[in-house]
Amino acid sequence: MSGIGPTAAPVLPIRGRLRPLGLTEVRATGGFWAERQSINAAATLPHIAHWLEREGWLRNFDLAAHGDLARDRRGREFSDSEVYKFLEAAAWEIGRNGDPDLEALFRAVVRRVAAAQHPDGYLNTRFGRPGQQPRWSDLEWGHELYCVGHLLQAAVARVRTRPDADDGLLDVARRAADQVCDTFGPDGLDGLCGHPEIETALVEFARATGDDRYLAQAALFVDRRGHGRLADVEFGREYFQDELPVRQATVLRGHAVRANYLAAGAVDVAVELKETSLLDAVRTQWENTVARRTYLTGGQGSRHQDEAFGGDWVLPPDRAYSETCGGVGSVMLAWRLLLADGDPRYADLIERTLFNVVSTSPSADGRSFFYTNTLHRREVGSLPDADRPSLRAAASLRAPWFEVSCCPTNVARTLASLTAYVATVDDEGLQLHQYLPGTVTHRRADGRALSVTVTTDYPYDGRIRVRIDTDDDRPWSLSVRVPGWADRGATLTVGGDTRPVGPGAVTERRIWRRGDELLLTLPMAPRFTYPDDRIDAVRGCVAVERGPLVFALESVDVPGVGSVDELRVDLGRPPRLVDGRVVVCCRRVRARDHDWPYRADGAGSAPPAGDRSDEVVPVTPDGVTPVTGPGFDEVALVEYHAWANRGPSTMRVWLPTVAG
């Protein structure tokens, strides 16, 4: 295997249906994502650097070089990885905009990391020094290989954005990777990491360095998992996917981040080694996971206790876990499958997850984060202390930092590299998977240039205009994705002709001339969305969506109402846009408490048809007027990703219904 060119993108497979375009080829010029990338660069990255320093997680590296690490080390066993994820995020950001201050900070951090490396390449501040636990003595929980994985991903990001940087990071990573291969190779320790990550990282490192040794080690780690090499733990070996080999599993299970990272690494291995059956297995896992174990938002993982997937159809909105990092992992996996297979359904899930999980985590100012992304919050919480790491990552309140602070750095690296998930090429031409205003430029292997400009207000407007900026005498294909939710009403206009188009990839192959335009128009009417009847937890409820955005009812929009749980939606009146906001028609029911909340039917045949003692009262939301029968009012919803930016509130995505 040889190295591929310097495309500035996170995933560069040697083969597959589609080839990614990098940060330098896809430029966002405004809109939803450019705004988030700006906040990420201006606020989130400095915020992370501040907390890494303040919590001593950077200083741990200094202590390793000259200090008493066993005595003074701070942070959890995986805190090194946050430093590496910061480096990865910074590398992408530098690659995107070349900020010299960030470049200087990056180099300074690399120096501190490098100084902590053992002579033999081992690098971890939690294990292996006098007074610490021995190296590799706690594979279940120690996260040593996981940390190396993130180190490698940082180095890969750097190599692909600043191949001539000469800052030493690649060398540090290579020595750490070599030490891993020396230790865990075919003749070495027959072990694997409790938290998958090293697998995908080693493949990417092989791709970036051209050294197949790392690929072979990744394949070995994938093969080793699933045979009970890790100890049984309270949550079962399913927690770290060690109960069943990857090739035999039919669905993602256990810890949601671990599951997605492992599957991503398995796809990487399968693609590089042409292991069709391994790729088939992961594809099946993904399909079943999306069909049965994924929240409307794209979020994955329903259980607080072990941050894990529940069984099929176990998707409670109430205390949905939907960890931000699970969303990041899901994007990683779906992107790899998209590159391998070309199926636009993968891009559908990426879009849904980016808009409704990844962009939900950070606050509007980019300085606090949801660790979990519940779909129902019943009680107004108190804001976490801004001045110390939150103990309660799972509280579904945004906090500036956490004792376990994996999510802020994962959001940062995803947003910094986001334009790398927008477009791909193949031998036929260009595919647009996500829509943002900007430019896509690419020089094909045969030297032909390809350039388009995208103009759109998506996701607030359904028109996506693609203008061709290059002339080419030979035909090429331009593909756009019609999202799965746009299953009626989407149209494509090219050369004055408009035709209806359905979900999937829509391809126009022709001789494109500079100035030619393609207009995709997606149906943007707000809509009710109904859950599969098997999702017990939301039976009798609807959600509201518009385009790729999930909406929520947030208590700050119904100031007269004590709890969003009192509202019942009138299905007879579809949601609509009023002054740019999505509104639904609700009735408010203030139910009477009973001594005991379970009641026999009256006549022995029919359910109690609404308790006559329940009180129907006005919703009286701010600035909204009654439009339907007694007790019904229109209530404005909020884009789910934007909730909890206006003070503490209650919120629900799934709204109980009344007969209209």
Add this chain to the structure above:
Amino acid sequence: MSGIGPTAAPVLPIRGRLRPLGLTEVRATGGFWAERQSINAAATLPHIAHWLEREGWLRNFDLAAHGDLARDRRGREFSDSEVYKFLEAAAWEIGRNGDPDLEALFRAVVRRVAAAQHPDGYLNTRFGRPGQQPRWSDLEWGHELYCVGHLLQAAVARVRTRPDADDGLLDVARRAADQVCDTFGPDGLDGLCGHPEIETALVEFARATGDDRYLAQAALFVDRRGHGRLADVEFGREYFQDELPVRQATVLRGHAVRANYLAAGAVDVAVELKETSLLDAVRTQWENTVARRTYLTGGQGSRHQDEAFGGDWVLPPDRAYSETCGGVGSVMLAWRLLLADGDPRYADLIERTLFNVVSTSPSADGRSFFYTNTLHRREVGSLPDADRPSLRAAASLRAPWFEVSCCPTNVARTLASLTAYVATVDDEGLQLHQYLPGTVTHRRADGRALSVTVTTDYPYDGRIRVRIDTDDDRPWSLSVRVPGWADRGATLTVGGDTRPVGPGAVTERRIWRRGDELLLTLPMAPRFTYPDDRIDAVRGCVAVERGPLVFALESVDVPGVGSVDELRVDLGRPPRLVDGRVVVCCRRVRARDHDWPYRADGAGSAPPAGDRSDEVVPVTPDGVTPVTGPGFDEVALVEYHAWANRGPSTMRVWLPTVAG
């Protein structure tokens, strides 16, 4: 405060509306509970003794006396308490049937415990010796006071059943209690225990010994809680009820066992010290908890992560936690409130919880136990290893023992003392709260004897016949409880007259003659039960109950069906009895999977009215014939407490409905 006579009962308040009758006064002669008491004595108690020995939790006491406890101690920090709970259970059992072998075992265990006590009275195998953490150095998690509490309860049980035993347990307990008072008194350590238990135990110890010092210390502990003296933890101080004083709380919250134990102790303190406002506060907490935070089974606590109550209406059947010990704690609390107030609603909850939580935990053979009692099991589990403690207490599979094995001993002590929760007296006469075949005899303070025989097949038959066995020239009152679920159709027959009676206490005051009879007839037709509309997790579902028993659909009763989740109940046909089993009419829907389980409506107004691609297939249960339209069959349900006794299965209590 002076000691009260030797009534062999767990709770002997100095005042209150009702006075309990003990094990020697209430005798079960057969039926549901006598059978469980027999299994408890014959199987569960020896089983517990075996595991306490095998896991080294008893040996810890030996090591304390002569060994290296710091090096060799086994078990979690609270393992001492299981030994004490075993002693308590054994004391009640000995009091009930006088088994000499159990008496010998009891004495042997007491000797081993006594040998581990420090000269100053401190007694704990986990703290305080060379090489161990210092005494009281981890009040949040150390459980030292909790363990002392269970030691006191064991001693109280012994004193009340064998007041002249002279086995040394009372002395051990007294010295431990004194050491606690010396350490944590008004001028001592300003601390409290992370797990309430010492509070109620100290009050009972004061009642049993007549020494008010213990009562004062209990009151101090109750007052200290709720002011943030314990450290903040991941779950918040709510976890151990230290975020809000007992007097200010309006509902139980946090860890369900802790919450109930604390509330029980608060009632004890309030009753003894005539603290009306404290009693009022707990009463309000109980009412709100029962109205909003209690499962149909009586189970409490919905969250796995922290074994805690969720918010109001958060009662997911799927992975309901409903810890067995939470049920035991709820019975403890409700019984204390019943004695204080006399309100039969407390006895309603006790009945529901005993039949559907406490009796659900042990297997039919009394040798394995549910730690949690879910109301919905989706996947057939594999049986836990019979030969080692289960790591997965929360799996809702019965296991012989657990790493944290609080539930088996709690079940054992509750079943051994169960007849003490059946009947009370007041100055007017006798109250029957629970129904079992047996005798109640009591000699009143003025020397008048009072004796009745109860004949019934309850809970399988609604007729409860109470025959008077004593003559008395003066009138006295006989009260029976009409349960809340019997809100239509109950009748009372006395002296040939039958009259309808409604829920609550029904009292007959008259001059009773030997041979007089009172017949209470409760309506035993199986019934659908509907949840409050605010319990999101079971919207659109019904449960089936008969009498006090909750029923469940278990997969072993529908052998042709892959998952109980495929069945939909026909509300048009009420459940009925067929050959002694409760059956409901179901349709089986084998739904088709979709790429994405959330779908827009078709016409923009109405929900998809059943997916035409879904397949309706025969239920074909064993031995049941179709009785209604195509696809409908009658399916036999199982008493919830008895589920999972016929091999691994799936199960659900709340059944989704279809229009009949």
